[in-house]
Amino acid sequence: MQISGQPIYPDKLRDKLLDEAAGAYVSFEGWIRNINEGREVHRLEYEAYEPLCVSEGQRVIEEALSRFSVLHARCVHRTGMLALGECAVWVGVSSGHRDEAFQACRYIIDEVKTRLPIWKKEHYADGDSGWVNCERCASHGHSHEELQARISDRVR
């Protein structure tokens, strides 16, 4: 698990997962999108508390390695100000077969998003800005279940 203030280059990271016993490689890249919940986004600012991101992220990766019996797994998350289209997070997994690689990759990104102390501030086209998941959940008092339901709706 790595926290980085520098751009992520997935091709270089992928090479670290090479293994002659691997028949599959699955990766996920999270990119900066130009719109969120109907508002035009110009850039995103990420803040992380690195010591706990690394220890908790490493725990997530070790859980994935043992749960899905994959060969190698890594994750890198960006900090700082990111422009549209930049890669904010990368997860890579190599394994003997594809099924477990897909599952482990999905597990890692889902856990990283909910467990690591990372925050993002959206800077909007109209000059306004806001911390994601903060002002909204506070002002509307959404329960965790409501948020989960909204997330599931969006995925569907």
Add this chain to the structure above:
Amino acid sequence: MSKTLTIRYFAIFREHAGTGEEQVTLDVETVADVFALLKDRHGSAEPLGHCKVAINDEMANWDATVSDGDTVLLFPPVAGG
């Protein structure tokens, strides 16, 4: 019992507190007590259930007890990815 604690704030909590770190002396038992007192002091509205806490760089449950001299890290709702 009064305890002197170092509190570290992140993201929106830092903006509310106007500082990333402060020393406070509070009459508290658990980190949930710390959260409740400082939330009122700094005008934060994020519900406890959406937030996380660490004591001395270890993730903790909200019912964990704080000791004099501890560093408490208050994490607002996370949003990685």
